[in-house]
Amino acid sequence: MTAENTRTPLGPDGGLDEVFELAQQLRVDSVRASTSAGSGHPTSSLSAADLMAVLMTRHLRYDWQHPHNPANDHLIFSKGHASPLLYAMFLAAGAIGEEELMTTYRRAGGRLQGHPTPVLPWVDAATGSLGQGIAYGVGIALAGRDLEHEPYRVWVLCGDSEMTEGSVWEALDKAGRHRLANFVAIIDVNRLGQRGPTELGWDTGAYARRAEAFGCRALVVDGHDLEAVDEALTTARDGQAPTVVVARTVKGQGVFEIADAEGWHGKALPDDLAARAVAELGGVRHLTVRGHRPPAAPVVVPPAPVRVVLPQFRTGETVATRVAFGKALAAVGDRPDIVALDAEVGNSTHAEDFGKAHPERYFQTYIAEQQMIASAVGMAARGYRPYATTFAAFLTRAHDFIRMAAVSGISMSLCGTHCGVEIGADGPSQMGLEDLAMMRAVHGSTVLYPSDATSAAALTAAMAYLDGISYLRTTRGAYPVLYAPDETFPVGGSKTLRSGPDDRVTLVGAGVTLHECLAAADVLAADGVPARVVDLYSVKPVDLDTLARAARDTGALVVAEDHHPEGGIGEAVLSALAAQRLTPVFAHLAVRDLPGSGTSAELLDAAGISRTHIARTGRELVGRRAGG
Numbered sequence: 001m002t003a004e005n006t007r008t009p010l011g012p013d014g015g016l017d018e019v020f021e022l023a024q025q026l027r028v029d030s031v032r033a034s035t036s037a038g039s040g041h042p043t044s045s046l047s048a049a050d051l052m053a054v055l056m057t058r059h060l061r062y063d064w065q066h067p068h069n070p071a072n073d074h075l076i077f078s079k080g081h082a083s084p085l086l087y088a089m090f091l092a093a094g095a096i097g098e099e100e101l102m103t104t105y106r107r108a109g110g111r112l113q114g115h116p117t118p119v120l121p122w123v124d125a126a127t128g129s130l131g132q133g134i135a136y137g138v139g140i141a142l143a144g145r146d147l148e149h150e151p152y153r154v155w156v157l158c159g160d161s162e163m164t165e166g167s168v169w170e171a172l173d174k175a176g177r178h179r180l181a182n183f184v185a186i187i188d189v190n191r192l193g194q195r196g197p198t199e200l201g202w203d204t205g206a207y208a209r210r211a212e213a214f215g216c217r218a219l220v221v222d223g224h225d226l227e228a229v230d231e232a233l234t235t236a237r238d239g240q241a242p243t244v245v246v247a248r249t250v251k252g253q254g255v256f257e258i259a260d261a262e263g264w265h266g267k268a269l270p271d272d273l274a275a276r277a278v279a280e281l282g283g284v285r286h287l288t289v290r291g292h293r294p295p296a297a298p299v300v301v302p303p304a305p306v307r308v309v310l311p312q313f314r315t316g317e318t319v320a321t322r323v324a325f326g327k328a329l330a331a332v333g334d335r336p337d338i339v340a341l342d343a344e345v346g347n348s349t350h351a352e353d354f355g356k357a358h359p360e361r362y363f364q365t366y367i368a369e370q371q372m373i374a375s376a377v378g379m380a381a382r383g384y385r386p387y388a389t390t391f392a393a394f395l396t397r398a399h400d401f402i403r404m405a406a407v408s409g410i411s412m413s414l415c416g417t418h419c420g421v422e423i424g425a426d427g428p429s430q431m432g433l434e435d436l437a438m439m440r441a442v443h444g445s446t447v448l449y450p451s452d453a454t455s456a457a458a459l460t461a462a463m464a465y466l467d468g469i470s471y472l473r474t475t476r477g478a479y480p481v482l483y484a485p486d487e488t489f490p491v492g493g494s495k496t497l498r499s500g501p502d503d504r505v506t507l508v509g510a511g512v513t514l515h516e517c518l519a520a521a522d523v524l525a526a527d528g529v530p531a532r533v534v535d536l537y538s539v540k541p542v543d544l545d546t547l548a549r550a551a552r553d554t555g556a557l558v559v560a561e562d563h564h565p566e567g568g569i570g571e572a573v574l575s576a577l578a579a580q581r582l583t584p585v586f587a588h589l590a591v592r593d594l595p596g597s598g599t600s601a602e603l604l605d606a607a608g609i610s611r612t613h614i615a616r617t618g619r620e621l622v623g624r625r626a627g628g
Contacts, residue, residue, distance in 0.1 A: 007286040007288040008285075008287050008288065009288050010022055010057060010288065010289050011057075012057055012058055012290070012291050012292050016226045016230070018057070018287075019054055019058070020050075020226060021282075022053040022056075022287050023053035023054075023226075024281050025088070025092060025284075025285040025286075026052060026053060026085055026088045026092065027045070027049045027253075027281050028282070028284055028285065029088035029091060029092075029101065030084035030085050030088050031046075031084075031255075031274050031281075032274070033084045033088065033101050033105045033112075034084045034105070035268050035274040036102050036103070037105045037107065037268065038268055039268050040083070040084050040106060041082055041083070042267075042268060043251045043252040043264045043267075044081055044159065044251065044266075045082045045084045045085035046251070046255065047188055047190035047223070047250060047253050048082060048157060048190075049253070050223060050226060051188065051223055051245075051247055051249070052157070053226075054226055054229045055075075055186075055233060056092070056093065056291050058230055059155075059233045059237060059291075059292070060073050060155065060292065061152070061292045061293060061295070062093075062291065062292075062293075062294065063293055064095045067095075068121065069297055070148065070150055070152075070298075070300070071150055071294035071295050071296065073152050073154070073155060073294065074137070074144075074152060074154045074155065075122075075155050075157075076124060076125065076127065076134075076140075076154070076155070076156045077133060077156075078136075078157060079127075079133070079159035079188065080115040080130075080133065081114075081115060081128065082157070082159070082188075083105075083112070083114060083116050084105070086116055087105060087112050087116075088101070089289075090122060092287060092288060092289045093289050093291075095122055096112070100112065114128075115127060115128030117407060117408065117409075118408050124136065124140060124381045125377055125404075125405075126407040126408040127404075129400055129404050130159065130161065130162035131162045131165025131166075131167040131168050132401060133158070134156050134158055134167075134168055134171045134172070134185055135167050135168070135170065135171040135370065135375070135378075136377055136378045137155075137156040137185065138154075138171045138175050138183060139374050139376065139377055139378020140382060141154040141180040142180065142375060142378065143381075143382040143384065144382070145180065147379065147384060148382060150297075151182070151295065153182045153183075153184060154183050154184065155184050155186065156183075156184070156186065158185055158188065159187075159188055160187060160190060160193075161193040161198050163200075163207065163210075164199050166370070167370040167371065167401075169210070169214060170368040170370055171374065172211060172214040172215075172242075172244070173214045174365065174368065174371055175216055176214045176242060177215060178242075179215075179241065179242065180242045181238075181240055181241055182239075184233070184236040184237065184242075184244075184245065185211075185245070186245045187207055187245065187247060188223065188247060189204055189207065189246060189247060190249045190253075191260065192251045192260070194266065196262055197262075204220045204246045205220070207220075207244075207246045211244035211246070215242070216241065216242045216244045217236075217240070217241040217242065217243045217244070219244070219245050219246065220246045220248070221245060221246070221247050223248055223249035224250065224253060229247065232245050233245065251264075254280065254281050255276075255277040255280055255281065258273075306335045308331055308334055309331060309334075310328055310331050310461055311327040311328060312454075313454050313457070313481045313485065314481060315480075315481050315484055316480055316481060317480070318478040318479060318480055318481075319479075319481055320453075320474070320475060320479070321455075321479075321511070322456075323350050323453070324452075324456035324457045324460075324474075325415055325456050325457070325474050326349070326353035327350070327353055327457065328461055329350075329353060329354045329387055329389075329460055330354045330356070330358070331461070332387075332464050333358040333361065335385070336361075337383065337384050338385050338387065338464060339362070339363065340354040340355065340362050341362075341364075341365055341372045341375055341387070341388040342389060343366065343367055343388075344365075344366045344367050345391060345417075348391070348418070349389045349415065349417045349474075350417075351415070363375060369394050369395065369397045370397060370401055372388050372398065373414075376405075377404075377410050377412070380405075380411060385412065386412045386413065387412070388412065388413070388414050389414070389415040389416075389417070390417075391416065391418040391430060391432060392418060392419045392473060393418070393432040393434075395416050395432075395435060395438070396434055396435065396438060402469060403442060405469060406445065406469050410468075411466065411469075412469060413463040413464065413466075413471075414470070414472070415471070415473075416435050416439075416471065416473055417432075417474045417476065419431070419432040419473050419474070419476070419511065419563075420432060420475075420511070420512065420562030421562055421591055421603035421606075421607050421609075422476060422477055422512045422562050422600050422603070422604060423477075423600070424597070424598065424599055424600045424603060425597045426597070428594060428595050428596065431595060432473070433562075433591055434563075434567075436473065436539060437563075437564065437566055437567020437568055438567075439469070439540075440540050440567060440568075440572065442469050443468075444469065445468060445469045445470065445540060446468065446471065446491060446538075447470075447473070447540040448462075448471065448538055448539065449473040449536070449537055449538075450472070450473075450474070450489075450510075451479070451482065451509070451510055451514035452479060452480065452481045452483055454481055454482070454485060454487055455487070455489050455495075455535075456472070456474060458487070458488065459472055459489055459491075460472060462491055473511065474511075475511050477512070477600055479512065479515050482497065489537060490538075491538055492541040492542070492543060493537075493546075494536050494537060494542075494546045496532065496534050496550075497518065498518070498521050498531065500532075502530050503531060503554045504530055504554055504625075505524070505529065505554050505558060506532040506534060506550040506551070506553075506557045506558070507532065507534070507557075507614060507618060508534045508547075508557060508558065508573060509533070509534075509535065509559075509560050509561070510535065510536045511562060512562050512604070513560040513562055513589075513609055513614075514535050516560060516610055516611045517533050517558075517611075519611035520614035520618060521533050523612075524615050524619065527615075527619065529619060529622055532550055532553070532554055534547070534550060536572075540572065542576045544579065544580065547576050547577060548576075548577070548580045548582055551577055551584040554584070555584050556584055556586075556622060556624075556625050557573065557577075558586075558587045558589065558621060559589065560589040560590075560614050561589070562591065562609060563591060564592075565591075570590060574586070585621045585625050587621055589608055589609045589614060590608075590609065591608075592607070592608070593606075593607070
């Protein structure tokens with residue numbers, strides 16, 4: 001008979017002596033799993049074992065066999081490196097088997113990765129980049145209270161080292177402001193970080209004062225006093241306030257040779273020390289937790305399909321793509337799963353149009369871009385489709401959250417406005433000149449850059465149906481509408497606005513530079529140089545066929561973009577051509593020098609991406625090709 005069939009059940013009404021035995025089991029299994037793998041963070045797991053034993057036996061309401069039950073509580077390991085402890089909990093809950101824990105943890109092809117990801121159905125979001133799990137927890141708590149109207153609680157285990165991250169305090173600020181009484185953060189204050197003592201050591205009072213300053217209730221406990229921990233968690237779930245449990249613990253607790261000792265962070269115990277540790281902890285146990293089950297979940301009737309009616313624009317009228325985005329977002333919001341998040345710039349990005357139409361699904365995070373993305377991730381984890389919007393330049397601050405959202409397999413839509421030197425007098429601090437490179441580099445992302453209001457509206461709607469992270473780049477200024485309302489814009493496509501059998505050069509642009517390319521084509525035509533013009537509205541994926549055809553037909557390409565040369569449209573086009581083994585005469589116009597203030601026309605010209613520069617470069621390429 002296997003250990004799986006001889007596990008001893010441990011119910012929610014057992015005494016603290018049983019909870020202690022579970023805590024020791026969690027420690028033993030954390031040591032065994034990490035030693036078997038030859039890597040991991042056992043000492044960080046040992047410090048929090050008592051906290052998690054109390055939580056999972058007495059307070060966590062979770063149906064482990066049905067992880068998608070909408071009434072389940074949520075447990076997030078912000079200190080994702082303590083994955084041995086989390087996986088030991090999964091084993092104790094009967095969610096995974098002992099063989100999987102002991103033979104696949106941190107191995108190729110296994111689900112039990114070094115830091116938890118949603119490849120496991122009990123994990124809401126990938127953690128491991130410290131300071132993010134607590135922010136996701138706030139997003140999930142907001143979704144539970146304000147969108148799902150479910151009584152579940154969100155429990156987040158944090159490490160003390162990560163409490164120096166600014167994103168932690170953005171999260172606690174929002175927890176306090178929104179009075180998220182369904183949110184509980186538990187700080188494992190074990191004093192030691194990766195390279196020695198943490199900033200505050202065991203100064204639990206300092207952690208408590210900081211949490212209280214952000215509007216949260218703070219409870220200070222000895223993290224190894226099971227009764228005190230139980231009392232604190234009982235208070236935390238009283239529905240009165242967002243709560244931060246500040247638990248003083250010992251790193252490596254329970255194993256004399258490594259307890260509160262430096263130099264053991266992130267190191268598996270060697271076999272002989274692991275054997276002594278398991279013996280000191282009382283040996284291997286086979287307890288199975290049968291904790292509290294969630295309340296009965298209501299039957300959810302799927303909403304009827306909604307027909308989204310997009311705004312229409314007249315050809316020739318001048319409309320900023322950011323304005324079209326706002327109008328389209330409000331229209332897409334007729335779908336009840338769409339939510340929108342703003343970072344206090346909604347009147348400029350026009351995200352506030354959604355807020356006026358659907359205020360119950362519009363969330364203001366103020367100037368906290370990291371928390372805006374984290375809240376979007378939390379809401380996406382709960383089945384909603386978030387649109388998060390701010391100036392493109394400021395999304396760079398949240399890049400790590402975007403990167404980790406991709407690791408989590410999250411689908412969400414981002415919009416960056418006020419791109420490039422085109423924004424004019426505000427100067428370089430406000431100019432998004434790196435965003436295309438940033439978003440193209442995100443795993444599985446889609447990057448879209450409309451040039452007029454019609455395409456902006458269509459692509460805004462298209463993002464609601466895309467998997468992964470999708471990004472829409474919009475322009476500040478108003479430009480002529482180029483396309484009729486019935487025009488379609490498939491992702492991965494492009495539009496050829498000028499073409500003929502005698503084209504001698506292709507001008508490729510997007511956003512403001514497409515309009516400059518059209519004007520440059522007029523100049524070239526007057527000089528007797530017919531030019532093809534391609535609107536590359538889909539930057540990732542790009543339209544390989546159209547680019548290849550242009551390269552073959554004209555033999556010369558000019559790419560103009562309001563972005564730094566690294567990682568933008570030019571490199572996307574070159575990569576596409578290289579994949580086809582095509583080598584046309586090529587020129588790449590981009591913002592290479594640091595811009596200053598000025599009018600849009602002045603700055604486009606100074607950057608070398610205006611119609612004048614595009615036409616001149618087109619002539620040069622045609623001359624070079626003829627001379628070659």
